[in-house]
Amino acid sequence: xxxxxxxxxxxxxTIFIGMKVTxxxxxxxxxxxxxxxxxxxxxxxxxxxxxxxxxxxxxCYQCARACPxxxxxxxxxxxxxxxxxxQTSNGKRKALWVTxxxxxxxxxxxxQLCVFPCPTECIYMTDVYEFSxxxxxxxxxxxxxxxxxxxxxxxxxxxxxxxxxxxAKAAAAQKKDSETKKDEKKP
Amino acid sequence: xxxxxxxxITGSSIAASFIQSxxxxxxxxxxxxxxxxxxxxxxxxxxxxxxxxxxxxxxxxLQTIADILKLLQKEDIVPHDTDKSFxxxxxxxxxxxxxxVFAAIPFSGAFIGANLNLGLxxxxxxxxxxxxxxxxxxxxxxxxYSLLGAMRSAAQIISYEIPTILVVVTIIMITGTLNLYxxxxxxxxxxxxxxxxxxxxxxxSKFLFIPLMILDFLIIYISTLAEVNRTPFDIPEAESELVAxxxxxxxxxxxxxxxxxxxxxxxxxxAIIAAIFFGGFQSPFGYLGNTLGLPWLIPIxxxxxFTAKGLFFVFVQIWLRWTLPRLRVDQLMAVCWKYxxxxxxxxxxxxxxxxxx
Numbered sequence: 001x002x003x004x005x006x007x008x009x010x011x012x013x014t015i016f017i018g019m020k021v022t023x024x025x026x027x028x029x030x031x032x033x034x035x036x037x038x039x040x041x042x043x044x045x046x047x048x049x050x051x052x053x054x055x056x057x058x059x060c061y062q063c064a065r066a067c068p069x070x071x072x073x074x075x076x077x078x079x080x081x082x083x084x085x086x087q088t089s090n091g092k093r094k095a096l097w098v099t100x101x102x103x104x105x106x107x108x109x110x111x112q113l114c115v116f117p118c119p120t121e122c123i124y125m126t127d128v129y130e131f132s133x134x135x136x137x138x139x140x141x142x143x144x145x146x147x148x149x150x151x152x153x154x155x156x157x158x159x160x161x162x163x164x165x166x167x168a169k170a171a172a173a174q175k176k177d178s179e180t181k182k183d184e185k186k187p
Numbered sequence: 188x189x190x191x192x193x194x195x196i197t198g199s200s201i202a203a204s205f206i207q208s209x210x211x212x213x214x215x216x217x218x219x220x221x222x223x224x225x226x227x228x229x230x231x232x233x234x235x236x237x238x239x240x241x242x243x244x245x246x247x248x249l250q251t252i253a254d255i256l257k258l259l260q261k262e263d264i265v266p267h268d269t270d271k272s273f274x275x276x277x278x279x280x281x282x283x284x285x286x287x288v289f290a291a292i293p294f295s296g297a298f299i300g301a302n303l304n305l306g307l308x309x310x311x312x313x314x315x316x317x318x319x320x321x322x323x324x325x326x327x328x329x330x331x332y333s334l335l336g337a338m339r340s341a342a343q344i345i346s347y348e349i350p351t352i353l354v355v356v357t358i359i360m361i362t363g364t365l366n367l368y369x370x371x372x373x374x375x376x377x378x379x380x381x382x383x384x385x386x387x388x389x390x391x392s393k394f395l396f397i398p399l400m401i402l403d404f405l406i407i408y409i410s411t412l413a414e415v416n417r418t419p420f421d422i423p424e425a426e427s428e429l430v431a432x433x434x435x436x437x438x439x440x441x442x443x444x445x446x447x448x449x450x451x452x453x454x455x456x457x458a459i460i461a462a463i464f465f466g467g468f469q470s471p472f473g474y475l476g477n478t479l480g481l482p483w484l485i486p487i488x489x490x491x492x493f494t495a496k497g498l499f500f501v502f503v504q505i506w507l508r509w510t511l512p513r514l515r516v517d518q519l520m521a522v523c524w525k526y527x528x529x530x531x532x533x534x535x536x537x538x539x540x541x542x543x544x
Contacts, residue, residue, distance in 0.1 A: 004525075008526050011526075012405070015507075015510070015511065018510045018511060019506060019507070019510050021510070022234045022506060022509055022510040023506065025233070025234050025235070025236060026230070026233050026234055027233075028233075028236050029236075030232075030233070030236055030237055030238045031236045031237075032236070032237050032238060034238065034241055
């Protein structure tokens, strides 16, 4: 019988204790933040969206080779003689037109392995982490600064140059050939 | 009285009573529901050290209005395999049940929907009507969770009506009236005349009543909490077990009506407790209208005190919701049959003895 009353009393008492606790918390300042307006400070070495500074890129494929998820696709075209591509910020001479530099961020695993091999430090992690998209295709980022027409132009230029070179070579070879033939005829 | 005033304006008793019956809905229940939903979300958020809705208006003040607009725009979906006529009827019955209670609640000295001599009895009888609507909603939804919720709700409301009625009977033994208006009038002038402090009659019995009345208050508060399906007695709509209980299949405006009647019920039971134990619309000390000599101010003050008391108990309900975990079904029944009913019966006997002596 006493157990019965004791149980009832404890139940009632603990309700009031609990109510006291929650009432105190009514005046505790909120621990949450208003997310899109206020953002938490990110850690110093956070890894988020990649960025490529194309002015410094020499098209060396190092990052594409390091990538474990194969999400970096690079295509390059050699510059033809007479074209000056300038230098990178740490003094390397650029010799290739980069006509394609796509990073598929849907595949990217944010491991940062592509960042370390880069000889010119042109690929790095930024602090942007809000870039969700409705379509997966929109996550393929194109970093090349050339316009599509320019890219085509560079390719055609190089192809023409190759053709010219091949023609010149062929001409030279023919000349040489005829010379040797002449030489053969002599005796 | 508002009725006489309306009668003078409209000149027809039918129009006057019609307008009077709509007044509590548009002037009180709808604004209250808007306020209470926001209060619930804000209080819960602050109790959990969060901020709650912050986007619409200053600190989210207009959040419920935005929600209502959203609910109004929603498509009225009736699931294919439901019992269509009952499915559509259920929210109306639930709302009618909870709205009819407001007819007998004395909002102030000048406004009471119907000054019934059987006020308390009427309220208890009509609030039982809600069970029909809830069962109807659960059954016609053709959904096992809805049905489970409705069954639990019916079991719970019916078993918790017993301690409520026992306490009400105790009060009747002291006051000798079921009329909520006279009940409030009896507790006039000052707070020591409230029934929780032993009632208006001075003597030894007043001091003997105080502990019994506090016990009675606790019993009726717990059991009405269970009747309006609030936590810790929210097993009919336990969201972690039953999705949303009997209104799982409802959406849009029908869902809003269920919601509205739930909040209307919350205020109704708080108002009944305030009227029975805490002097109803009576001020705990004198009226400003009396001291200033402005008789028209008194009903407004009475309305203020009544809403203040009601809102305080609504706040306590919200407070309890964010403090206590949900009870199991067996615990729920144990609380009712092993604790509330025996205590209420003993209380009834003791009060009877004191009044006889």
